[in-house]
Amino acid sequence: MIDVPHALATAQAEANGEAGRAFIAALPTLAAHFLERWNLTVDGTPMHGRCALVLPVTSTMDGTCAALKLQLLDEESTGEPVALRIWAGERAVRLLRHDGPTGTLLLERLDPARMLTHVPDPHEAVLVIARLLADLTAVPTPAGMRRLGDIAARMLERAPQALARVEDPAARRPLADCAAALREVVDEPGDRLLHWDLHDGNVLAADRAPWLAIDPKPLAGDPGFDLWPALANRFDAADVRWRFDAMTDVLSLDRARARAWTLARILQNALWDIENGDRPTAQHLEIARRLTEGRT
Ligand SMILES: Nc1ncnc2c1ncn2[C@@H]1O[C@H](COP(=O)(O)OP(=O)(O)O)[C@@H](O)[C@H]1O
Ligand SMILES: [Mg+2]
Structure with missing residues (x-):
């Protein structure tokens, strides 16, 4: 048993x-x-x-x-x-x-004792995730998969009511920025096969390959929507921009579009927090601030 x-x-x-x-x-x-x-x-x-x-x-x-x-x-x-x-x-x-x-x-x-979490250098870990994502998201998605376009459209419907529940303007403002950024790209949600949850606990080593992804919660969409887990794990506010720039380089993504989809991902998390009766997670808001700083 x-x-x-x-x-x-x-x-x-x-x-x-x-x-x-x-x-x-x-x-x-x-x-x-x-x-x-x-x-x-x-x-x-x-x-x-x-x-x-x-x-x-x-x-x-x-x-x-x-x-x-x-x-x-x-x-x-x-x-x-x-x-x-x-x-x-x-x-x-x-x-x-x-x-x-x-x-x-x-x-x-795979070898659960060799998890990317245990690689001490966070930059090395971020680059491993970026290289995995570059190949994983190079594939078009088959019919029938959940679509980012549908998920994102529903997020925009939920956002006004959820944001109205956030009393602190310092929390509401970055979320309003996230919703505005999503509105700009929602009509072009992409069609690549996304992993959605590639943080460093979902990357294991094997003998046949140095690093492999496990545990996808896949959907069809823009690869920019896949960057957030590696920004949030081992959170370090001062490192957010480095990680975002490094990942968009490795994946050859347009930065403005990738930023919009990363902000959309933060909105997705915040909506869950708010609708569960919790405050939006401070670290997520900080990522949004770091990505929009100096760009409005
Ligand atoms: N193929 C595998 N080989 C060895 N260990 C694995 C494998 N898949 C998962 N594990 C171990 O099980 C844990 C949970 O699996 P995971 O697929 O990440 O599920 P969850 O959705 O609960 O995070 C992983 O963190 C890892 O330690
Ligand atoms: Mg997991």
């Missing part, structure tokens, strides 16, 4: 309420089911993020090392196998098997 890590149970209850609690309650049975169905034995300590339980496993058929990823099927996780199949191991983890109805994935085993 699998022990579900407490932190995962808490994160799921917080993020998904009743559905999250039901997913956690069913996890041991779900894990047992796939271990048997796909002929796997657990050979290490369970791992997790905020969404998934990941079991290191070995195939009893051929001894292959793999990782069994169990997660709640929702609009974000539905696209994960689709994107991994398109990337086919190029700059991303390989998908070995997939169960559509539950969203369960069997992944190539």
